[in-house]
């Protein structure tokens with residue numbers, strides 16, 4: 717069976733080892749996630765592809781270090797910008813929790829995941845091959861934020877997802893640039909902790 721999507725993880729540097737991502741469907745339909753950092757890295761990734769059909773520029777949240785290159789990226793990758801309705805992004809189209817964005821033969825599911833910020837969003841590939849987590853979840857860690865809200869998001873929205881998803885986070889903070897969600901469920905202390913109190917304690921030491 718042919719995979720529905722290819723994912724390019726782009727080490728764009730930026731504020732703090734940021735990642736941007738290029739997702740490509742079987743027919744060349746493409747989405748760019750969190751264009752930021754070194755525009756030349758993004759430009760080179762796009763140049764490696766032939767016959768791309770830009771569909772979406774997707775933001776995981778409105779923090780500046782995840783969207784520094786949105787305006788410039790749109791000249792290379794002409795597509796609408798989509799973000800959480802509370803994200804302060806001029807011209808962005810508002811996402812709806814649970815909506816599926818068509819991409820080639822599959823879809824990207826939009827998951828509102830507040831906690832690191834009120835406007836945090838994750839995107840799940842519908843074949844459960846990848847989850848774009850922004851600063852909601854890192855390999856081995858998570859983003860700082862409102863402890864109670866983030867604990868609920870991780871336990872109620874992230875833990876139920878399939879182990880087969882690669883965690884594609886917004887920063888290269890882990891032992892590896894990506895990891896399977898199944899491994900994170902077993903080893904990431906922010907996912908293995910058993911109570912909101914334990915989670916709050918861990919978060920305070922970030």
Ligand SMILES: [Fe+2]
Nearest residue numbers: 777779832851
């Ligand atoms: Fe952030």
